[in-house]
Amino acid sequence: MKTTGKVLKWVLIVIAAVIVLGIVVFRFFGDSLIKREIVKGASSALKVQVELKSINLSVLGGSVGLKDLVVHNPQGYEIPNLLKLGEGKVKVKIGSLMSDKVNIDYIVLDNIEVSIEQKGFSTNLNDILKALPKSQEKAASEPGKKLYIKTLEINNVTVTAKLMPIPGKISAVTFKIAPIKMTDLGSDNKLDMATLSAKILAAIAQGVAQQGADFLPSDITGPIKSGLGKTGELLQGVGTRAGEAGKGAIETGRKVGEGIFGIFKKDANSK
Numbered sequence: 001m002k003t004t005g006k007v008l009k010w011v012l013i014v015i016a017a018v019i020v021l022g023i024v025v026f027r028f029f030g031d032s033l034i035k036r037e038i039v040k041g042a043s044s045a046l047k048v049q050v051e052l053k054s055i056n057l058s059v060l061g062g063s064v065g066l067k068d069l070v071v072h073n074p075q076g077y078e079i080p081n082l083l084k085l086g087e088g089k090v091k092v093k094i095g096s097l098m099s100d101k102v103n104i105d106y107i108v109l110d111n112i113e114v115s116i117e118q119k120g121f122s123t124n125l126n127d128i129l130k131a132l133p134k135s136q137e138k139a140a141s142e143p144g145k146k147l148y149i150k151t152l153e154i155n156n157v158t159v160t161a162k163l164m165p166i167p168g169k170i171s172a173v174t175f176k177i178a179p180i181k182m183t184d185l186g187s188d189n190k191l192d193m194a195t196l197s198a199k200i201l202a203a204i205a206q207g208v209a210q211q212g213a214d215f216l217p218s219d220i221t222g223p224i225k226s227g228l229g230k231t232g233e234l235l236q237g238v239g240t241r242a243g244e245a246g247k248g249a250i251e252t253g254r255k256v257g258e259g260i261f262g263i264f265k266k267d268a269n270s271k
Contacts, residue, residue, distance in 0.1 A: 031057045034064060034097075037145065041193025046201060047131040048072050048082070064090040071201075073124045074131075079117045079162065082124050083204075086111025086156075101146040101189070108153045114204060116161040116220065123220055129205055129227030132198050147196060148186040154200065155179045159208055161216055173216060177207035202228060 035055045042050040053068035066088035073082050091105040117124050160174045180203045185191055208216075209224040 031055050037193055038066075038069075042071070042197035045132065045194035045197040046071060046128055048074055048128060050197075062092055062094045064088075064092060066090070071128075073117070074127045077117050077119060077124045079115045079124070081115060082128060083115075083201075084113040085109055086113075101148060101186075104147060104149045106151040106153070107149055108155065109200070110155045112154065112157045112204070114157060114159045114208065116159065116208070118161070118163055118220060121219065122223060125205055125208065126223040126227050128201065129224065130230075132202070133194075145192065146186065146189055147191045147193065149191070149196075150183065152182045152185060152200075153179060154181075154203060157204060157207065159212065161212070161220060163217065163220075173212075175212060175215070177204070177211045180204070180207060 034057060035052050038055075039050050039052050049072040051068075051070045051072070052066065053070075054066070056065040056067075058064075066085065069085035069088065070081050071083040073079060087110050089106075089108045089110075091107075093103040093105070096103040114125070157177045157180075158174065159177060160172060162172050182199070182203065185196070185199070205224055205228060209221045209228065213221050
């Protein structure tokens with residue numbers, strides 16, 4: 001009996017050691033694996049370079065923190081980046097990270113800066129929209145883990161639009177779009193990181209087009225709306241949710257627009 005007890009004790013010690021070792025290894029290597037999947041999926045969908053400077057995985061807490069994600073511009077633009085993410089919070093079921101489908105309770109993306117640059121008859125945002133794949137199956141160049149997300153929120157999005165230079169008028173407009181909320185993403189078992197990246201960008205673009213319509217030139221908002229209309233099944237549902245979430249910001253947009261037009265009037269009266 002004593003021998004059996006000792007064997008059982010050592011078995012339990014070995015199991016505990018393996019578990020602790022697994023947690024330590026996953027803690028140190030899990031960050032880089034998740035970072036690689038995010039960067040690879042986003043770059044594949046958006047067809048531009050994507051960087052993620054900082055990621056912090058809490059194994060015991062089941063959370064992932066993101067900081068300083070940057071979406072670069074296509075070639076030919078003066079501004080280096082289209083989008084900068086201040087921080088992101090992800091609540092994930094840790095066990096699902098090792099399975100074929102990752103279950104996520106929520107994603108919150110906060111403090112986002114969008115820089116729109118107008119060039120000719122297009123913008124950097126519209127150029128990226130035109131490059132998005134037209135179906136979920138074509139979103140990624142390589143098969144990736146499937147995702148299920150209960151809730152995704154996009155908050156505090158500040159948009160700065162650099163306009164074509166016109167003598168006597170302002171060259172840039174800055175405004176905010178309303179929070180965006182999406183739910184039950186990936187229930188069709190088609191969502192991966194590339195598709196998610198495309199959905200997020202499209203939701204932000206929808207907010208820009210809708211809420212910037214009162215004070216941005218139509219040659220900026222028009223192509224963005226057209227680009228969104230050609231995205232096919234990949235972005236079904238995103239526009240509606242983004243539009244509903246954005247209704248609250250329309251009045252704010254009007255006030256900003258009135259201020260901008262007031263500047264135009266002052267310029268005109270001063271001549």
